[in-house]
Amino acid sequence: MNEYLDMFLTFARIGGLTFGGGYAMLPMLQKEVVERKQWATQEEIMDYYAIGQCLPGLIAVNTGAFIGQKRKGTLGGLACAFGVAFPSLVIITIIAAFIGGFADMAVVKNAFAGIRVCVVVLIANAVAKLWKKAIVDKMALLLFACVFLAATYTSASPILIVVLAAVAGIIIQTMGVKQAK
Amino acid sequence: MIYLRLFFEFAKIGLFTVGGGMACVPFLLSLSQRTGWYSQAQLLDMIAISESTPGPIGINMATFTGYITAGIPGAIIATAGIVIPTVTVVIIIARFLEAFAENKYVKGAMYGLRPASTGLIASAGISVAILSLVNVDAFKAHEWLNVVQPKAIILAAILWVLTNKVKKTKSLHPVFFIAAAAVVGIVFRFAGA
Numbered sequence: 067m068n069e070y071l072d073m074f075l076t077f078a079r080i081g082g083l084t085f086g087g088g089y090a091m092l093p094m095l096q097k098e099v100v101e102r103k104q105w106a107t108q109e110e111i112m113d114y115y116a117i118g119q120c121l122p123g124l125i126a127v128n129t130g131a132f133i134g135q136k137r138k139g140t141l142g143g144l145a146c147a148f149g150v151a152f153p154s155l156v157i158i159t160i161i162a163a164f165i166g167g168f169a170d171m172a173v174v175k176n177a178f179a180g181i182r183v184c185v186v187v188l189i190a191n192a193v194a195k196l197w198k199k200a201i202v203d204k205m206a207l208l209l210f211a212c213v214f215l216a217a218t219y220t221s222a223s224p225i226l227i228v229v230l231a232a233v234a235g236i237i238i239q240t241m242g243v244k245q246a247k
Numbered sequence: 248m249i250y251l252r253l254f255f256e257f258a259k260i261g262l263f264t265v266g267g268g269m270a271c272v273p274f275l276l277s278l279s280q281r282t283g284w285y286s287q288a289q290l291l292d293m294i295a296i297s298e299s300t301p302g303p304i305g306i307n308m309a310t311f312t313g314y315i316t317a318g319i320p321g322a323i324i325a326t327a328g329i330v331i332p333t334v335t336v337v338i339i340i341a342r343f344l345e346a347f348a349e350n351k352y353v354k355g356a357m358y359g360l361r362p363a364s365t366g367l368i369a370s371a372g373i374s375v376a377i378l379s380l381v382n383v384d385a386f387k388a389h390e391w392l393n394v395v396q397p398k399a400i401i402l403a404a405i406l407w408v409l410t411n412k413v414k415k416t417k418s419l420h421p422v423f424f425i426a427a428a429a430v431v432g433i434v435f436r437f438a439g440a
Contacts, residue, residue: 081306121337121340122332123336176435180435210366217367228363232363
């Protein structure tokens with residue numbers, strides 16, 4: 067199959083199976099992109115998520131663009147980004163055109179209450195996978211704890227958090243603090 | 248020319264939205280007030296539908312707004328508007344990172360970004376967990392007996408075991424579990440609806 071088409075379709079599948087925004091896409095990315103296609107590693111996915119947070123635009127689209135660009139340059143980036151967006155375009159247009167009161171239907175509400183529970187478990191599993199790759203020493207654990215607390219208990223913007231974490235990473239690595247395992 | 252205007256407005260929203268879909272809500276509110284393309288009630292509908300359909304929330308909202316404003320071409324143009332400019336920025340940054348991947352500062356930054364990324368995702372996971380496993384209204388009203396949602400917690404526990412412990416099921420595609428959870432949600436009326 068044409069590689070660009072393959073990338074478009076893979077990301078269309080990811081977009082169409084993602085319920086609840088950018089973070090919920092992570093389990094699908096791990097399955098499709100890391101395990102099946104091996105287009106990116108767990109580490110790269112983490113990098114893209116962190117950088118995608120600080121760039122303008124939607125995290126899901128940005129992550130797709132990163133993975134596509136790495137594999138096949140600009141066209142690859144576009145193929146993946148449009149792939150992520152494509153199912154929404156179709157589904158939302160159909161709902162907007164034909165199904166008034168979609169979100170108020172009892173069956174939709176109940177289904178999504180169930181799906182949300184599943185998304186919690188899938189995100190927990192995804193974090194466990196990332197954990198093994200990201201928390202490589204005590205300093206990384208400390209960074210994780212700081213970011214988690216700041217993101218959960220303060221209203222600090224994710225951009226600020228990510229920028230500070232990058233600066234902390236540079237300082238830790240260049241000062242050689244990493245030996246303190 | 249409505250199409251050009253749609254593209255331009257959504258390009259602007261894309262370029263100024265940082266940190267994911269829900270961050271574009273304030274922009275969509277201001278767009279509704281400035282243009283009258285859709286009402287605030289329609290915006291609320293849009294948010295509800297975007298959250299209860301697959302796909303990135305920001306894309307869903309762009310498609311919906313575009314459709315309401317100018318039909319199917321509008322849906323396509325608004326979606327392209329939110330995607331194209333930001334993807335251009337991302338591709339430029341990605342090229343830069345590729346070129347400097349071996350630089351020690353870039354490597355150091357990545358060392359810091361990975362635990363940060365994990366922390367941000369874990370934090371987002373906790374907020375979804377609270378939303379779906381805990382009855383926030385009961386918590387606020389101090390009705391302690393109703394705070395936990397037993398059905399949701401039992402389902403979460405079962406799913407966790409199936410995705411981690413049971414050999415036969417743990418390598419299944421996540422969509423299998425999502426579909427199963429949707430069915431359970433409908434059968435056991437998870438939203439009480």
